[in-house]
Amino acid sequence: MFIDVFQRIQDFEFESVAILDGWNSLIIEENYYSCNTFELKIPLTKENVWNFQPENAFLFDGLFYYVDGISSDGKAITIRGKSLAGKFGGRVIDRIYIAKKSPSQIVYDHFNQEMIAPADYVDSTGSFSGVNRKVNYLSLAAVGDLGMVPIDYQTSYQQVQEQIEKLCKTYDFGFKEVAVDSAAPKNQIEIYKGRDLSNVIEISDDFENLVDVSYEHNNFDEMTTAYVYGEGDGAERAKVIVNPNLSGLERKELSIDARDLRSESDDPEAEPIPPAQYINMLIDRGNQKLAEQLSILTMNGEIELNSKLFKFKTDFDVGDRIKISSSLYQFSKVVTIVKARKTYDEKGEFVELVFDKETPTVFEILGRK
Numbered sequence: 001m002f003i004d005v006f007q008r009i010q011d012f013e014f015e016s017v018a019i020l021d022g023w024n025s026l027i028i029e030e031n032y033y034s035c036n037t038f039e040l041k042i043p044l045t046k047e048n049v050w051n052f053q054p055e056n057a058f059l060f061d062g063l064f065y066y067v068d069g070i071s072s073d074g075k076a077i078t079i080r081g082k083s084l085a086g087k088f089g090g091r092v093i094d095r096i097y098i099a100k101k102s103p104s105q106i107v108y109d110h111f112n113q114e115m116i117a118p119a120d121y122v123d124s125t126g127s128f129s130g131v132n133r134k135v136n137y138l139s140l141a142a143v144g145d146l147g148m149v150p151i152d153y154q155t156s157y158q159q160v161q162e163q164i165e166k167l168c169k170t171y172d173f174g175f176k177e178v179a180v181d182s183a184a185p186k187n188q189i190e191i192y193k194g195r196d197l198s199n200v201i202e203i204s205d206d207f208e209n210l211v212d213v214s215y216e217h218n219n220f221d222e223m224t225t226a227y228v229y230g231e232g233d234g235a236e237r238a239k240v241i242v243n244p245n246l247s248g249l250e251r252k253e254l255s256i257d258a259r260d261l262r263s264e265s266d267d268p269e270a271e272p273i274p275p276a277q278y279i280n281m282l283i284d285r286g287n288q289k290l291a292e293q294l295s296i297l298t299m300n301g302e303i304e305l306n307s308k309l310f311k312f313k314t315d316f317d318v319g320d321r322i323k324i325s326s327s328l329y330q331f332s333k334v335v336t337i338v339k340a341r342k343t344y345d346e347k348g349e350f351v352e353l354v355f356d357k358e359t360p361t362v363f364e365i366l367g368r369k
Contacts, residue, residue: 002019003026003058004018004019005020006058007056008053018047026040026343026344026345027039028344030176033168033338034161037082038065040079041079052079059182064177064187065083066086083177084185084186085177085189088160089159091133092114094121096266098153102148102151103148104144106151111160116135117134118131139180139188141189143192166288172336173194174319193319194319195321196320201322203322205326206325209304209310215298215299216300218296219295222294224250224290225244225251225253225254226256226289228258228285229257229259256286263278300355301353302353303353318338318340319336321336336356340352340353341354
């Protein structure tokens, strides 16, 4: 395997400048609910420093990535970045978006309207061309409802990345990318839902197809019942309770300020949102927030690439639902593969799988709204 390095000339114009067929280490995190990320460590040379400046790109294993950081300890260079869809972190949903659609089609709209084919836009000083917001090295495959029922959804003026990741995590679907061709950086985004293989694929430390196992079970961050407060004031304020019938130790209450959800538009010609639809929007907001604060029961580990039972990328992949089990930890559970952490170094290739939700970091907790 090799890395084809592309140097940015201007805007979205690139040229191929180097082929890298060796490195100290390369870690690719293939994510279900978000873009991929990477960390590459290579020898410190003038050529390598120049070739891996921020916004330069490279092709590896059928996917383009861009560099967003480079550092050195005086001996080696560490380069970090994301797959091209990572540019959704730099786009805003510049509208009041209201829809009754499948979550997959809402994610499609956010990608399409803010990055792929953005419309002209205005502010208090004038109007501007939507071309300014277009991310030219991304395209988007058509998507259906992926078997998910429509939801009543509203958002406005939020980061595209935040909303897409919340929808994917809440409704358990994701997106992936593939290089359109190898001549210049360009990926196509495909929104998809993994397969349910839980009756076919079982990974266990008992079967020795999962090694270096880590186990975690905690509920310190769990919330189960959401009090969602919408528009209005005092006793007139709209309110819904998600999971109102939970009781005792199973009931952990979370207060959510959803005043940003409005039943009336700034457009005087637009019809107000019916009360039942508005209530459904509040319920969706509650479900999204509860999905951020789940109990954790999982077992992660490195998969045996030479296993005779099942092979990663052939029999199962990121996004699929499989069964994991352990007699030592005394549990069996159907899980979604949310991440594959692939390491390539002098020892060979290693793949660590991450299932379901990981324990939130301090920064994730502090960043909640």
